[in-house]
Amino acid sequence: MPPPVRPEDQGDHLTVVVRHAGVERDGRYDLYCHPEAGRHPDPAGACRVLDENTRWGRDPFAPVAPGTVCTMVHGGPATARLTGTWAGRPVDATYDRGDGCRIARWDRMVPLLPRIGAPAQAEPQTGTPARTEP
Numbered sequence: 001m002p003p004p005v006r007p008e009d010q011g012d013h014l015t016v017v018v019r020h021a022g023v024e025r026d027g028r029y030d031l032y033c034h035p036e037a038g039r040h041p042d043p044a045g046a047c048r049v050l051d052e053n054t055r056w057g058r059d060p061f062a063p064v065a066p067g068t069v070c071t072m073v074h075g076g077p078a079t080a081r082l083t084g085t086w087a088g089r090p091v092d093a094t095y096d097r098g099d100g101c102r103i104a105r106w107d108r109m110v111p112l113l114p115r116i117g118a119p120a121q122a123e124p125q126t127g128t129p130a131r132t133e134p
Helices: 043-053 100-107
Strands: 013-019 027-032 037-039 079-086 089-096
Touching (some): 027 043
Antiparallel strands (some): 013 027, 027 037
16 A cells, blocks of 8 residues: 655645735745645635636646736735745745736735735724714
8 A cells, every 4th residue: 555645745845935014924934735735724614715817728827928908006015925836836936016007916816915005904894883972
């Protein structure tokens, strides 16, 4: 009988290094998919977003195409580097949030990459509003 398959022997393995995203988001994470494993905050969600962005003949980690018109919005100093193997191909991709296109590229990979942006707003209260005195 062959030995059991170890996570590190699987083909879908990525190392994610996030910097300048914030104390709770920065770090180095190992992710294995099919089945999900590793030291990532959300391995199931990360593998799901990778599967959703994988299409035959297209690189899910491709950078923004040269000449693409992008909004000049800066999304902060966060950077990420992904290395490893996905769908049988080597991966070495970098991410940042330097303009609208690169922000969208990052956001397509959440929760593989951490969600960046304004903190969640409080839910509006329902019911009768409090009465204030004049």
